[in-house]
Amino acid sequence: MKDDKKMGQINHHLTDQLLIGYAAGTLPEAFGLVVATHVSLCDECRARLGGFEAVGGCLMDECADSAVGSDALQATLALIARGPQEPVKLPRNGADTVFPAPLRDYAGSDLSAINWRRLGGGVRHARLATSDAATVRLLHIPAGTRLPDHGHRGNEMTLVLQGAFRDETVRFARGDIEIADQNMHHTPVAEQGEACICLAATDAPLKFSGLIQRIAQPFLRI
Amino acid sequence: MLTGTLDHDTTDARLPDRAQAPNRVRAGTGAYQTTMDHPTPDPDWAAHLGRVHSQRDQSAFAALFAHFAPRVKGFLIRSGASDTLAEECTQEVMATVWHKAHLFDGTRAGVSTWIFTIARNKRIDALRKQRRPEPEDVIWGPEEQPDQTDVLALQQETEKLGQALASLPEKQRLLIERAYFADLSHSEIAEETGLPLGTIKSRIRLALERLRHAMQ
Numbered sequence: 001m002k003d004d005k006k007m008g009q010i011n012h013h014l015t016d017q018l019l020i021g022y023a024a025g026t027l028p029e030a031f032g033l034v035v036a037t038h039v040s041l042c043d044e045c046r047a048r049l050g051g052f053e054a055v056g057g058c059l060m061d062e063c064a065d066s067a068v069g070s071d072a073l074q075a076t077l078a079l080i081a082r083g084p085q086e087p088v089k090l091p092r093n094g095a096d097t098v099f100p101a102p103l104r105d106y107a108g109s110d111l112s113a114i115n116w117r118r119l120g121g122g123v124r125h126a127r128l129a130t131s132d133a134a135t136v137r138l139l140h141i142p143a144g145t146r147l148p149d150h151g152h153r154g155n156e157m158t159l160v161l162q163g164a165f166r167d168e169t170v171r172f173a174r175g176d177i178e179i180a181d182q183n184m185h186h187t188p189v190a191e192q193g194e195a196c197i198c199l200a201a202t203d204a205p206l207k208f209s210g211l212i213q214r215i216a217q218p219f220l221r222i
Numbered sequence: 223m224l225t226g227t228l229d230h231d232t233t234d235a236r237l238p239d240r241a242q243a244p245n246r247v248r249a250g251t252g253a254y255q256t257t258m259d260h261p262t263p264d265p266d267w268a269a270h271l272g273r274v275h276s277q278r279d280q281s282a283f284a285a286l287f288a289h290f291a292p293r294v295k296g297f298l299i300r301s302g303a304s305d306t307l308a309e310e311c312t313q314e315v316m317a318t319v320w321h322k323a324h325l326f327d328g329t330r331a332g333v334s335t336w337i338f339t340i341a342r343n344k345r346i347d348a349l350r351k352q353r354r355p356e357p358e359d360v361i362w363g364p365e366e367q368p369d370q371t372d373v374l375a376l377q378q379e380t381e382k383l384g385q386a387l388a389s390l391p392e393k394q395r396l397l398i399e400r401a402y403f404a405d406l407s408h409s410e411i412a413e414e415t416g417l418p419l420g421t422i423k424s425r426i427r428l429a430l431e432r433l434r435h436a437m438q
Contacts, residue, residue: 021401024402037355046357054331056342057336059398066296067292079313083321105355
């Protein structure tokens with residue numbers, strides 16, 4: 001299992017639509033966090049993102065019709081002389097933790113820093129603070145446990161950070177992304193072994209089938 | 223490459239707008255060939271950026287500014303910024319280009335790509351006012367010098383990409399532009415253009431296939 005986590009090959013990737021949204025800067029923050037976290041783990045999607053950013057560069061190249069003010073260069077040089085507006089950040093790269101760097105910016109250094117809330121059936125969650133357009137949370141699913149059956153009113157993307165889950169016959173392990181839309185009902189089951197930790201974003205509240213979860217939902221802020 | 227693109231257009235007839243595609247491509251191709259008849263040699267922007275980094279060279283920066291500042295401003299205006307806000311943000315973007323010139327790596331991105339990402343980040347900060355999750359940085363080996371052959375190869379690929387974009391049928395190019403410029407999700411584009419979401423997705427997908435085809 002441990003080897004699998006380190007050597008694991010990523011089989012489920014981001015869609016073009018999500019990568020374009022990230023490249024263009026139009027995704028809600030919650031989805032942007034999942035994309036940035038996946039790209040940190042996946043060289044293939046990092047390369048595809050580079051391609052979509054190059055498309056953005058080419059499109060910007062064709063926008064030469066907005067003249068800047070005649071004093072713009074002087075004003076910019078004066079701005080430069082005042083020094084960087086924000087400190088130039090040091091490069092961040094992988095630490096030996098379950099959380100890649102973009103997630104550490106939101107959730108703290110590692111799992112021990114998480115303030116979990118119960119979700120029922122042994123499953124716990126912790127919502128991370130982002131803009132309102134969509135929500136993102138960490139999920140902790142004990143090994144062998146089934147996530148409560150839920151459908152979606154909107155889109156949901158789930159990134160595995162530790163352990164693995166199966167949805168029907170498909171297996172998702174560290175780095176894999178599952179993308180679900182409102183037509184999909186799914187019941188992910190965490191594999192035996194270690195607990196499954198996921199990062200999940202959605203642009204609408206989840207729609208649980210179980211009565212208890214439905215009643216509890218408004219109070220738990222799921 | 224152009225012949226290949228045309229063949230691709232006429233042989234694949236799965237999508238509804240295909241009947242019009244050859245004409246549109248020919249129109250696009252014509253425009254592209256006109257520019258090829260009068261080529262304006264693009265200065266080596268990577269070298270300019272290198273001089274900004276290593277020598278704090280103001281004349282190299284002025285040349286970069288003259289070329290890129292109107293483009294950054296145009297991008298911001300198309301994204302919904304007022305002229306005043308776009309002007310102010312453009313100056314901040316170009317100041318960031320100066321301060322971060324040492325982070326530019328010509329083996330990983332062209333200069334226009336790199337400046338686009340700075341402009342995009344500024345747009346998120348200024349127009350959307352939300353935090354901006356960024357991927358981890360790839361750390362290369364100790365003091366590896368960028369290989370000039372790689373830099374050149376990437377520049378050529380980026381030029382090819384620009385040509386491929388220019389030769390897309392207009393409908394597809396417009397939808398791609400909308401996805402990048404306007405701060406709209408696909409469903410919002412659907413409301414505005416009256417096209418069903420499925421059509422928009424398939425047009426964008428088709429445009430991407432054409433781009434990939436043209437890049438091969």
